[in-house]
Amino acid sequence: xxxxxxxxxxxxxxxxxxxxxxxDLVVEAGVNAIxxxxxSGDSIDAMYIGNMSGGLFVGQxxxxxxxxxxxxxxxxxxxxxxxxxxxxxxxxxxAIMAVASGFYDKVxxxxxxxxxxxxxxxxxxxxxxxxxxxxQQGVTFPSLYAMMARRHMYEYxxxxxxxxxxxxxxHENGSLNPKAQFQNKITVEKVLNSTPVAKPMNLLDxxxxxxxxxxxxxCPAEDAHKYTDTPIYVQASTQASDTIxxxxxxxxxxxxATVNASRKAYDIAGIKPNQIDVAEVHDCFSINGLLAxxxxxxxxxGKGGQAIEEGLxxxxxxxxxxxxxxxKARGHPLGATGLAQAxxxxxxxxxxxxKRQVDGAEIGLTHNVGGTGGTVAIHILSRDQKL
Amino acid sequence: xxxxxxxxxxxxxxxxxxxxxxxDLVVEAGVNAIxxxxxSGDSIDAMYIGNMSGGLFVGQxxxxxxxxxxxxxxxxxxxxxxxxxxxxxxxxxxAIMAVASGFYDKVxxxxxxxxxxxxxxxxxxxxxxxxxxxxQQGVTFPSLYAMMARRHMYEYxxxxxxxxxxxxxxHENGSLNPKAQFQNKITVEKVLNSTPVAKPMNLLDxxxxxxxxxxxxxCPAEDAHKYTDTPIYVQASTQASDTIxxxxxxxxxxxxATVNASRKAYDIAGIKPNQIDVAEVHDCFSINGLLAxxxxxxxxxGKGGQAIEEGLxxxxxxxxxxxxxxxKARGHPLGATGLAQAxxxxxxxxxxxxKRQVDGAEIGLTHNVGGTGGTVAIHILSRDQKL
Numbered sequence: 001x002x003x004x005x006x007x008x009x010x011x012x013x014x015x016x017x018x019x020x021x022x023x024d025l026v027v028e029a030g031v032n033a034i035x036x037x038x039x040s041g042d043s044i045d046a047m048y049i050g051n052m053s054g055g056l057f058v059g060q061x062x063x064x065x066x067x068x069x070x071x072x073x074x075x076x077x078x079x080x081x082x083x084x085x086x087x088x089x090x091x092x093x094x095a096i097m098a099v100a101s102g103f104y105d106k107v108x109x110x111x112x113x114x115x116x117x118x119x120x121x122x123x124x125x126x127x128x129x130x131x132x133x134x135x136q137q138g139v140t141f142p143s144l145y146a147m148m149a150r151r152h153m154y155e156y157x158x159x160x161x162x163x164x165x166x167x168x169x170x171h172e173n174g175s176l177n178p179k180a181q182f183q184n185k186i187t188v189e190k191v192l193n194s195t196p197v198a199k200p201m202n203l204l205d206x207x208x209x210x211x212x213x214x215x216x217x218x219c220p221a222e223d224a225h226k227y228t229d230t231p232i233y234v235q236a237s238t239q240a241s242d243t244i245x246x247x248x249x250x251x252x253x254x255x256x257a258t259v260n261a262s263r264k265a266y267d268i269a270g271i272k273p274n275q276i277d278v279a280e281v282h283d284c285f286s287i288n289g290l291l292a293x294x295x296x297x298x299x300x301x302g303k304g305g306q307a308i309e310e311g312l313x314x315x316x317x318x319x320x321x322x323x324x325x326x327x328k329a330r331g332h333p334l335g336a337t338g339l340a341q342a343x344x345x346x347x348x349x350x351x352x353x354x355k356r357q358v359d360g361a362e363i364g365l366t367h368n369v370g371g372t373g374g375t376v377a378i379h380i381l382s383r384d385q386k387l
Numbered sequence: 388x389x390x391x392x393x394x395x396x397x398x399x400x401x402x403x404x405x406x407x408x409x410x411d412l413v414v415e416a417g418v419n420a421i422x423x424x425x426x427s428g429d430s431i432d433a434m435y436i437g438n439m440s441g442g443l444f445v446g447q448x449x450x451x452x453x454x455x456x457x458x459x460x461x462x463x464x465x466x467x468x469x470x471x472x473x474x475x476x477x478x479x480x481x482a483i484m485a486v487a488s489g490f491y492d493k494v495x496x497x498x499x500x501x502x503x504x505x506x507x508x509x510x511x512x513x514x515x516x517x518x519x520x521x522x523q524q525g526v527t528f529p530s531l532y533a534m535m536a537r538r539h540m541y542e543y544x545x546x547x548x549x550x551x552x553x554x555x556x557x558h559e560n561g562s563l564n565p566k567a568q569f570q571n572k573i574t575v576e577k578v579l580n581s582t583p584v585a586k587p588m589n590l591l592d593x594x595x596x597x598x599x600x601x602x603x604x605x606c607p608a609e610d611a612h613k614y615t616d617t618p619i620y621v622q623a624s625t626q627a628s629d630t631i632x633x634x635x636x637x638x639x640x641x642x643x644a645t646v647n648a649s650r651k652a653y654d655i656a657g658i659k660p661n662q663i664d665v666a667e668v669h670d671c672f673s674i675n676g677l678l679a680x681x682x683x684x685x686x687x688x689g690k691g692g693q694a695i696e697e698g699l700x701x702x703x704x705x706x707x708x709x710x711x712x713x714x715k716a717r718g719h720p721l722g723a724t725g726l727a728q729a730x731x732x733x734x735x736x737x738x739x740x741x742k743r744q745v746d747g748a749e750i751g752l753t754h755n756v757g758g759t760g761g762t763v764a765i766h767i768l769s770r771d772q773k774l
Contacts, residue, residue, distance in 0.1 A: 001488055001489050001490070021519070052448055052449075053442050053448050054514075055440050055442035055443045055448075055511075055514055056442045056443065056448070058518065059510075059514055059518045059522065060514055060517075060518040061439055061440050061442075061443070061469060061471055061514040061515055062439075062469075062470060062471035062514065062515040062516070062631055062757055062758050062761055062762065063469065064469075064470050064628065064757075064761075064762055065470065065471070065628055065629065065630070065631035065757060065758055065761025065762050066517065066631045066761075068628030068629070068630075068631070068761065068762075069517075069628075069629075069630040069631050069632065069635060069761070073628070074627075074628040074629050074630060074644075075627040075628050075629060075643065075644060075647045076627075076628060077625075077626035077627065077628060078628050078762075079468060079470060079477055079481070079626070080468070080469045080470060081466060081467070081468055081469075082448060082449075082450065082451075082467045082468075082469055083449060083451050083452065083466060083467060084448055084449035084452070090466055094466070094481065097484060097485060097488055097490055098484060100488050100490070101388055101484055101487050101488030101489070101490075102388050102488070103388070103484055103487070103488075123446075124442075127441075127442050127446055127447055127448040127449065128448055128449040129449070130453065130456075131445065131446045131447040132408070135446065238464075239464035239466070240461075240462040240463075240464065241451065241452055241455030241456075241460070241461040241462050241463060241464060241465050242452065242455070242456075242461050242462060243452070243455075243456040243461060244449055244452035244453045244455070244456050245456065248456060256462065257461075257462060260462045370449055370451075370452060371449050371452055374449055374451075374452025374453075374455065374456070375449070375451055375452050375455075375465075
């Protein structure tokens with residue numbers, strides 16, 4: 001297998017984008033990523049699109065052909081990949097495999113979701129859970145994650161304030177990210193006083209409904225310097241599955257798929273979790289950010305809340321988590337998230353993250369979760385080719 | 388890149404399967420394919436699922452995790468791939484790439500659709516066309532293909548009877564396939580007298596709404612004899628895109644994506660179209676079967692109708708087309724079709740096709756179309772590893 005490098009990244013503004021259609025968003029991100037890679041569109045060999053539910057949000061399937069036409073990239077192969085909110089991470093992974101295998105040399109992975117064109121996004125989002133055993137019984141995503149939060153509080157003494165502190169961190173970072181949906185700072189008090197959604201979680205514990213797209217261009221590592229002075233190298237690309245239904249799990253305070261995929265990724269990259277400088281973790285709800293920093297091995301199980309409270313995941317601390325603002329503040333257009341994470345880590349490792357730049361960031365990780373952890377994709381990226 | 392072989396295949400019965408759920412169907416096909424490969428489930432490394440619209444047909448996205456759980460295959464990576472009715476062909480292609488690259492050694496590609504759980508399947512199917520420029524204007528798939536048929540009749544003098552003859556051939560073959568949705572023979576007269584759907588196409592020109600699943604197991608060619616005495620070798624796996632919207636094409640009597648993907652496949656395999664013994668082509672409507680045998684290079688453009696009429700695509704003729712019954716008679720559960728095609732060609736090349744066996748079939752082709760040709764996947768398979 002060939003080594004693979006990221007040579008171009010882009011993200012649209014995330015938010016309620018009334019003036020842009022589904023196809024506009026993904027083409028904007030794709031074109032900008034190709035330009036960032038100093039390539040011409042007609043040299044691209046293939047494209048992968050991460051999208052959770054074009055069907056339920058905008059009545060559109062056959063996303064690959066739609067984008068092939070609207071981007072002018074036809075007749076190249078364009079393939080849509082879906083794994084709920086991990087769709088973007090899996091699209092990136094397929095692009096990496098396509099290059100590693102030697103099938104293609106220049107591949108774009110793009111992610112997109114247009115969620116604000118429906119009156120109520122909840123039923124579409126619920127299609128990421130088990131339709132027969134969860135969604136049809138009236139369980140929504142906030143309530144699934146609320147159960148996980150309650151259990152974590154019960155088992156480990158995690159406090160309501162510690163959960164809120166994750167959202168506060170996200171907004172602190174998001175305030176420095178001009179592409180973030182929310183660029184305002186918030187406080188623990190404000191989270192605790194926000195509208196209850198599913199106890200113990202309030203509105204400010206929950207990532208928003210968002211429109212947006214992001215894209216990444218990959219090529220063989222040996223060619224990377226043709227396109228950029230600062231290629232970022234893919235050290236590992238892993239994926240694990242777990243039950244789609246929360247009730248089928250042994251524990252609901254650990255995402256086994258995060259543990260499986262990240263341990264495999266550390267092995268492949270030959271590093272330990274404490275070598276990660278910057279990490280974009282999947283905080284669709286504040287509890288999931290907390291579970292992530294434990295399950296990724298940054299902190300012991302049960303100690304995540306304390307770590308947040310003590311500032312150990314702030315910028316330039318032990319591990320700089322969600323410098324982009326995370327799903328909570330950057331926004332969470334489902335299929336785009338995994339690629340927005342890869343774009344942020346790339347900017348950090350290049351030294352291009354402007355006001356939110358982490359000093360001397362050399363190794364970064366992205367953690368992209370589908371549903372309540374039925375799918376997890378992990379990528380480890382680095383500034384140096386050899387670690 | 389490593390050579391890849393097919394060592395296991397399976398297909399559920401296609402039809403209106405009221406007693407089986409979405410998840411039951413794909414697990415039945417997957418388990419049977421793994422057994423056909425003489426493997427144990429816990430040795431499988433990864434799985435790809437082809438599915439067009441779990442979201443619109445059964446309210447379920449996150450198909451990979453659903454199948455990972457229900458098949459007991461978690462924590463292995465399970466990835467859903469979508470390209471409308473070409474979803475199955477693309478899932479097979481990703482599985483082949485995953486093995487060719489060296490990422491995995493034993494990979495299952497499965498395809499599934501459960502279409503009969505909705506009152507009207509038409510709006511879901513229409514999501515394969517351009518939602519904004521076609522579906523919302525009231526254009527349905529039968530009407531899109533009807534325009535192509537009319538134009539072909541105008542340009543090349545193709546007759547109504549010649550189109551009907553394609554459906555008659557499908558039913559003739561389907562009558563010998565115990566897994567086909569329709570196992571009755573029909574006549575040209577019966578097609579011409581069936582209910583009009585979109586002129587010139589009648590009910591019996593149109594593939595049905597179907598439930599079903601199919602699966603294929605692939606491994607490195609060098610390992611294939613560990614699992615079976617009759618491995619079938621993948622000589623080429625290609626994919627091309629075209630505009631999703633029919634009105635954007637230069638011509639509506641040629642699927643450019645079929646031409647592009649098949650020419651590339653013939654080049655990679657080092658063969659000419661006339662070396663294909665058996666071909667499963669994507670006849671969602673009789674006109675598309677006719678376009679396929681022209682665009683694949685079996686017959687000159689404009690001569691397809693005559694070829695059908697003269698029996699040149701019947702079993703044991705110049706090229707044996709749709710020995711399974713094709714989409715028209717075997718049935719067309721959208722995401723499953725590409726894998727059912729691969730299963731049929733595998734059975735033919737193994738010599739396992741029972742009453743519908745073609746004499747001495749050595750090289751086969753599958754042709755899987757998304758929408759009106761926005762995506763096409765081609766696979767060339769063979770009995771001998773070296774051609």
